[in-house]
Structure formats: C-alpha cells, structure tokens
Amino acid sequence: xxxxxxxxxxxxxxxxxxxxxxxxxxxxxxxxxxxxxxxxxxxxxxxxxxxxxxxxxxxxxxxxxxxxxxxxxxxxxxxxxxxxxxxxxxxxxxxxxxxxxxxxxxxxxxxxxxxxxxxxxxxxxxxxxxxxxxxxxxxxxxxxxxxxxxxxxxxxxxxxxxxxxxxxxxxxxxxxxxxxxxxxxxxxxxxxxxxxxxxxxxxxxxxxxxxxxxxxxxxxxxxxxxxxxxxxxxxxxxxxxxxxxxxxxxxxxxxxxxxxxxxxxxxxxxxxxxxxxx
Ligand SMILES: [Zn+2]
Numbered sequence: 413x414x415x416x417x418x419x420x421x422x423x424x425x426x427x428x429x430x431x432x433x434x435x436x437x438x439x440x441x442x443x444x445x446x447x448x449x450x451x452x453x454x455x456x457x458x459x460x461x462x463x464x465x466x467x468x469x470x471x472x473x474x475x476x477x478x479x480x481x482x483x484x485x486x487x488x489x490x491x492x493x494x495x496x497x498x499x500x501x502x503x504x505x506x507x508x509x510x511x512x513x514x515x516x517x518x519x520x521x522x523x524x525x526x527x528x529x530x531x532x533x534x535x536x537x538x539x540x541x542x543x544x545x546x547x548x549x550x551x552x553x554x555x556x557x558x559x560x561x562x563x564x565x566x567x568x569x570x571x572x573x574x575x576x577x578x579x580x581x582x583x584x585x586x587x588x589x590x591x592x593x594x595x596x597x598x599x600x601x602x603x604x605x606x607x608x609x610x611x612x613x614x615x616x617x618x619x620x621x622x623x624x625x626x627x628x629x630x631x632x633x634x635x636x637x638x639x640x641x642x643x644x645x646x647x648x649x650x651x652x653x654x655x656x657x658x659x660x661x662x663x664x665x666x667x668x669x670x671x672x673x674x675x676x677x678x679x680x681x682x683x684x685x686x687x688x689x690x
Contacts, residue, residue, distance in 0.1 A: 414485050416547070416580030417623035418639055419466045422491055424628075425635055426516070427464040429493055433510040434460050435475070440529070442505035445518070447539075448530040455479065455531065456508065467535070468543045468579030473508075473516075481508075482530045482540060489520040489527035490637045519637075543579040547616045552578075557613040561601050568604065568612070569597035569666060581616070583669045584639075587647040589619045590673065596680045597671050646672045 414422070438456040440446045446453060456475070463474035471491070473481040485491070489505070496515045500507055505527050506518040520527045530539060544560070545552050560577045561568075571577060572586040581589065590597050593615035595608060604612070626643040641648060645655050647670075650663035654674035662675045675681055 413469075413487050413582055413584075414490075414639065415469060415582040415585050416466070416620055417585070417627055419469060419471050419485075419580075420624050421627050421631065422471060422635060423464045423466050425631075425633055426491065426493060429514075430461050430473075430510065430516060431463060432461065433512055433514075434458065436509040436511055438506070438508040440506050441500055442520075442525045442527075444525065445505045445527060445529050446531070447528050448532065451479065451531055451533060453531060456481070461510075466580075467540050467546070468575055469582065470540060472535075478533060480532045480535055482532060483518060484528045484539070485518070485520075486526035486528065488522060489518055489525075491635055492517040492519045493635060542576055544575060544577040545579065547578050547580060547620060552613075552617065554610060554613050557616075558609050561604070561612075562609060564601035566601055567597065567666070568595060568599050568601050569671060571601045572616075578616070580620075583671075584641060584644065584647040585619060585623065587672050588623070588644055589615050591646045591678060592619050594677055594679070596678045597666065597673055598680065646674060648672065 435456045435458070438453050440453060459479060460476040461473055462476055465472045465474065470482045470484050475481065493514060493516050496509050496513055500517065503519045503521040504517050505520050505525050506529055508516045510516065518527050545556060561571055564571055569586050569590060572581050572589060573583060587597065593612040595612060627640045630640050646661050649661045650672050651660050653659070654661055654677055657674065657676050659674055659676040661672050662680065663670060663672050673680055
C-alpha cells in the first residue's frame with residue numbers, strides 16, 4: 413500500500429510531466445472508482461492541471477477553476493503515465509486523456525479493485541476534511557504531537573496509523589518509526605513519558621524523509637509499480653537479524669496487519685503477553 417513517501421515521489425515525478433496540460437476527457441472504467449457524485453466527471457474536460465500534490469495517503473491533482481481530483485491507490489493501485497494510443501486493459505480503473513497525447517491512468521490488477529477517486533470543489537470536503545496533521549509540515553510540532561497522542565489508551569502503533577490524528581503513516585512506516593524511536597509497538601500511548609514522546613515525535617519526520625530519499629535514489633524519474641521497500645530496517649524482515657543488534661526481527665499480527673520489530677532494541681520483552689494478544 414503506498415504510504416506518504418511513495419506518494420511524495422509519485423507526485424514529484426508526475427508534476428513536471430503533466431502540470432500545464434489540459435484534460436481532454438476522463439473515464440472511470442471501474443464503476444466503483446468514483447466516489448463523489450457532484451461535480452460530475454464530465455467537468456474534468458477542458459480543465460488545466462495546475463499542480464500535483466498529496467494529502468495523507470491521497471494523491472491530489474489540482475485543476476483550473478478550483479477543482480481537485482483526489483485518488484487513493486489503496487492496496488494495489490498505481491499510476492501510469494504514457495501514450496493515450498495504448499489500449500486500456502482490464503487493470504485500468506480510471507483514465508484521464510491529456511492534450512499532449514498522453515494519459516494518466518490508475519491501474520489496479522486483480523480483484524477486488526479498491527482504488528478510489530473523488531472530484532472535489534474544495535479541499536475541505538470528505539474524504540480529506542477529517543485527515544489529521546501532516547507529519548512533514550511546520551504544524552507538526554512537539555506540542556501538537558503530544559496533544560494528539562498523550563493519554564490515549566491505545567497501542568502506540570494504532571495511534572500512529574490513525575489517519576484522523578496524523579495523516580500519511582501506514583503499517584510499514586509505523587514499524588520503521590517505532591524502531592527508530594526504540595519503542596515497542598505494543599506500548600500503550602498513555603504510558604509513554606515525556607522523553608519517549610519527544611523521541612517518537614522526532615523519529616516520524618526523520619524516517620519519512622529518509623524513506624523519500626531512499627526511494628528517490630532507487631527509482632529516479634520513474635513511476636514505479638511495486639513499492640520500493642528493500643531498504644527498510646524491520647518491516648518485512650521477520651526472522652532476519654536486526655541491523656543494529658543482530659537479534660532476529662520479530663513479527664506478530666496486530667489488527668490483522670503484520671507488525672515487525674526488534675525485540676531487543678525496542679524493549680518488547682518488557683511487555684510479555686502483549687506481543688501475542690492483539
Ligand atoms: Zn535490535
């Protein structure tokens with residue numbers, strides 16, 4: 413599932429290719445793709461693309477006259493940019509034809525197709541309205557972070573991936589952030605002391621910026637189809653040695669999602685019972 417670093421790269425790679433172009437038309441090839449009803453998709457025709465950005469895990473196309481297209485790629489979607497003359501395939505869920513002979517397409521192989529789009533006349537509307545603070549923004553201060561997290565009787569990993577609190581962190585980067593902060597994913601947020609909260613707050617933008625740099629150095633100017641995560645230190649590395657201490661990386665299911673951690677660096681042993689229970 414693309415997370416904040418992936419979407420930052422997609423937006424940065426796509427922007428120079430499509431900003432300034434005019435949309436000739438758009439078509440949702442999968443009936444569930446478009447989640448908004450007003451304005452209609454036909455409104456895209458004739459609009460210029462003024463910017464490509466991101467909010468949380470949504471890719472945003474900013475269009476002339478105050479319209480925005482928000483796209484959520486969910487688990488398996490990706491963005492394709494190429495010549496309109498290539499036929500859409502069964503994997504194409506949405507396409508926008510541009511005036512330079514190219515298309516922007518949302519591709520999602522297999523079923524069910526979960527990628528979704530919203531055509532919005534304001535960024536203050538759902539699904540964007542309820543999103544939390546952007547972790548790479550100036551607004552992500554220690555004070556704000558502590559206000560969001562402190563006292564919550566929920567496991568800290570669940571707090572980190574709650575899009576209404578902090579927007580853009582998913583399962584993989586939550587694991588990386590907690591490893592960088594040397595905190596167990598199973599700790600309850602309300603048990604974190606001042607120093608631990610500050611360490612976690614610092615780790616969030618550090619890990620996300622590190623990931624953006626790592627992905628960029630690997631994909632260059634390409635729009636990649638597979639998430640580039642070979643550089644991750646704990647997530648997806650269950651059983652392999654911790655890059656810091658050599659202890660085998662542990663893995664448990666937390667809310668049906670894989671959680672990977674170093675038992676030693678993240679002091680998971682101090683919380684027996686919690687690791688298997690969720
Ligand atoms: Zn370790």
